[in-house]
Amino acid sequence: MNEPLYKQILRQLKQEILSGQRAINSQLPTEKELSEAYQVSRITSKRALTELEQAGLIYRVRGKGSFVKEQFEPTVHSPSNKVTRILFLLPFLHDLSLGNFTDGLLPVMQAHQVEVIMGTLDVFEQKKSNELMTEYDGLIYYSDYSEQYLDTLVNLALADFPVISLDKKNFELDFPTIVSDNLAGGQLATQHLIDEGHQRIGYLFNHATHHPQSVKNRYIGYLQALNQADLAFHTSAIDSLATQSHVIQYVKNNQLTALVCENDIVAIEAMRTLKQAGYDLPKDLSIIGFDDIQAAQFIEPPLTTIAQDFKQIGELAGKTLLTWIEQQEVPTDIKVPVTFIQRQSTKQI
Numbered sequence: 510m511n512e513p514l515y516k517q518i519l520r521q522l523k524q525e526i527l528s529g530q531r532a533i534n535s536q537l538p539t540e541k542e543l544s545e546a547y548q549v550s551r552i553t554s555k556r557a558l559t560e561l562e563q564a565g566l567i568y569r570v571r572g573k574g575s576f577v578k579e580q581f582e583p584t585v586h587s588p589s590n591k592v593t594r595i596l597f598l599l600p601f602l603h604d605l606s607l608g609n610f611t612d613g614l615l616p617v618m619q620a621h622q623v624e625v626i627m628g629t630l631d632v633f634e635q636k637k638s639n640e641l642m643t644e645y646d647g648l649i650y651y652s653d654y655s656e657q658y659l660d661t662l663v664n665l666a667l668a669d670f671p672v673i674s675l676d677k678k679n680f681e682l683d684f685p686t687i688v689s690d691n692l693a694g695g696q697l698a699t700q701h702l703i704d705e706g707h708q709r710i711g712y713l714f715n716h717a718t719h720h721p722q723s724v725k726n727r728y729i730g731y732l733q734a735l736n737q738a739d740l741a742f743h744t745s746a747i748d749s750l751a752t753q754s755h756v757i758q759y760v761k762n763n764q765l766t767a768l769v770c771e772n773d774i775v776a777i778e779a780m781r782t783l784k785q786a787g788y789d790l791p792k793d794l795s796i797i798g799f800d801d802i803q804a805a806q807f808i809e810p811p812l813t814t815i816a817q818d819f820k821q822i823g824e825l826a827g828k829t830l831l832t833w834i835e836q837q838e839v840p841t842d843i844k845v846p847v848t849f850i851q852r853q854s855t856k857q858i
Contacts, residue, residue, distance in 0.1 A: 514549045518557035519667065526566050526577055537567060537575040564668035565639025592834050594624045596641065598632055598650040610675070613823030614649070621831060630658065638664035647671035647830045652679075653721065671833045673826050677722045678842065685833070685840045687825050691723045694815040694847040695730020698769045698797040701813075701849060703738050705857040707767040707795060710735065711743040711759065715775050724771050727799060731769050757786050766794060766858055773798035773805045773814055780808060780854070795855035811852035818845055 525531045538546065543554035558575050561567045569575045597614065611627075618625045626645070630652065638661050641648065648665070652658075652674065659681075665672055666682045678686040702710050712731050714720065720728075728744075735742050745759040756779050759765070770776035776798030780790060788794055790810055798805060801816035822845055829840045 514547065515553045515556040515560070518543060518547055518549070518554060519560050522557065522561060523564075523566060523668070526561075531577050533577055533579045535577050536573075537561075537577070539574055560664075560667050563638065563664045565637075565642055566668065592621065592623050592646045592831060594626065594645050595647045595649065595830060596632070596645045597625055597627050598630050598648070599627070600630055600651065600653050610651075610819050610823035610826065613820040613825070614827045615823075617824055617827035617831070623831070633658035633661045637661070638668070638670075641665065642668060642670050647673070647834050649673045649675065649826045649830060651675040652677055671830055673830050673833075673840075675822060675826060685829060685842055687822050687829065687843045687845065689723070689817040689822065689847050690844050691726035691847070692730040692733075694799060694817075695727035695732075695769065696734045697730075697847065697849045698727075698799065698815055699731045699734035700738075701851075702767040702769070702795060702797065702855065703734065703740070705767075705795065705855060707858060708740055709743065709763060709765050710740070710767045710769060711745060711763060711765045713745060713756070713759075713768050713770045713775055713779055715771050720771075727769075727771065756782050760794060767855070768794065768796045770796065770798050773800045773802045773812060776812055776814070776854075777804060777808050780812070791854050791856040795858075797855060801850050805850075806852065810854045813852045813855045814850050816848045816850050818848070821845055 522531075522537065531537070537558070540551050540554045540558065543549070543557065544551045547554065558567070558569070562569055562575070566578055567575045568578050595618065597611075599610075611625075615625060623646075630650065632641075636644075641661070642665070648671070650672070662672070662679070662682055662684075666684065672684045674684045674686045676686075676688055678688065699710060710731075712728055714724070714728075732742055743759075743763045743765060745756075760768075760783070768776070768779060770779060776796050780796055783790060783794060790796065796812065798812050798814040801814045805812040805814050825843055825845065829843070832838070833840050
């Protein structure tokens with residue numbers, strides 16, 4: 510696919526600004542001059558200048574034109590500069606459903622004497638893209654879903670600011686992504702139940718209008734494993750705030766002997782509901798979760814689950830970001846293997 514014309518102009522001007530070819534406060538060509546030089550419309554040249562302004566590379570003076578902004582010379586991301594500060598953002602800092610990425614991330618950054626500032630995704634509402642690029646050398650973030658905060662992220666992408674995303678790939682922005690192999694995890698969980706003799710296996714979603722890529726991939730893995738075994742699939746959703754009758758009716762109506770759950774939180778909620786209704790787990794029903802959160806090993810019976818290697822993901826995120834900043838080469842996506850954790854919430858039938 511050919512590069513859009515405005516991006517060609519944007520890329521050329523940005524390179525000239527960041528390399529120092531265009532001095533601080535020097536004036537850029539006007540929209541008309543750019544349109545004539547590149548043989549494009551005024552709208553195209555205007556868009557290129559607008560993107561440069563949004564990226565914090567230029568400022569515009571009404572009636573006079575566009576000028577190179579001081580803070581971006583020399584570029585803070587040149588290979589000769591030492592990385593000093595990165596931003597790590599999570600939806601919630603103490604979310605039980607997320608693993609501890611910092612176990613892998615912090616040692617990498619400490620070894621390179623890089624300061625890590627942790628925060629929530631609210632930072633995208635509190636700071637503009639040019640502020641983020643001024644204050645930090647790079648960004649690692651974990652989003653609830655890939656469409657969040659697109660305005661800020663687009664500006665960061667246009668400025669080639671180093672950003673690593675975790676868990677979910679944003680195909681529009683194409684940031685390098687480090688993600689667990691969720692599809693393989695769904696297959697592992699389902700195949701284990703099939704190997705134990707289960708033929709009526711349900712998949713339990715959390716009740717939500719939007720399911721992230723990670724959950725969708727787990728579900729696809731579940732479907733693929735059933736398809737290969739020539740078994741029917743059964744799907745439902747449970748709202749943890751709803752009455753217990755939903756999950757009970759789901760299990761009874763479909764005569765299920767096993768459940769694969771979207772994550773450990775959903776699995777633990779389902780287990781509590783089923784036990785309160787008189788089910789003997791895993792004798793009456795086998796259950797598998799996903800994520801291997803701390804609570805999974807302490808519930809009764811201890812939960813069989815699929816473990817993500819959060820420490821490795823954090824370590825890879827740190828190393829990948831540092832390499833990108835220091836070598837100025839955009840890295841590729843990385844898929845991290847998952848592990849099946851056998852506990853006592855499943856049994857052969």
